[in-house]
Amino acid sequence: MITFDDMLNEQLQDPEFRKEYEAIQPEMDVIRAIVDARISQNLTQKELSERSGINQADISKIENGTRNPSLNLLKRLADGMGMTLKIEFVPKQQA
């Protein structure tokens, strides 16, 4: 059966779609950002593990929110995905 998430993940591999998807999600959770990035690169946790040097088990935990990664860890993850990490502080609400 094809789930909503399946479709979403597939679509996320399209850079255009991904960009727009994230644009309308300013509060999108960090976790989702990580998963999205990995999926968009068509990587499994194991593959990302090999490329980043971070254990698959730990990637899983991060993606499930059971870990609280440091900036360095996130950068290493980004690196493993051929990406760079960007963080922003966005004002909470428009006046």
Add this chain to the structure above:
Amino acid sequence: MITFDDMLNEQLQDPEFRKEYEAIQPEMDVIRAIVDARISQNLTQKELSERSGINQADISKIENGTRNPSLNLLKRLADGMGMTLKIEFVPKQQA
């Protein structure tokens, strides 16, 4: 004497300017993002310390790159500034 940084910091308090400044800085360092956000809110480290519950000394260390903060810490900082934390993974280079 008025330095470049003085001017930059002053200008960063203008939301419009800040937005554009950051737009042309996709690789802008996390550290700079934190400082910019604080300055844009016209806060001192001490004030941010009071609002976020994070020690001024530690804010200084973070802003100087001598600490490697976790996601939670960054979120608490964002909160103290009335902002939300947003992270992105951006592809390293265009093909």
Add this chain to the structure above:
DNA sequence: CTATTATATGGCATATATGCCATATTACAA
């Protein structure tokens, strides 16, 4: 100059992230 505010630095105890292993669970294909 002196005072005051802002930021930086060092140290240290304790909480927690990290890294790694084994294994369980889930998803998927033959």
Add this chain to the structure above:
DNA sequence: TTGTAATATGGCATATATGCCATATAATAG
């Protein structure tokens, strides 16, 4: 079903982030 890949979970040692204090240095104002 059975096999295989993908992801999740639990545990544990060790490295490191966090929190806090005191104080140093830098910047600013009077």
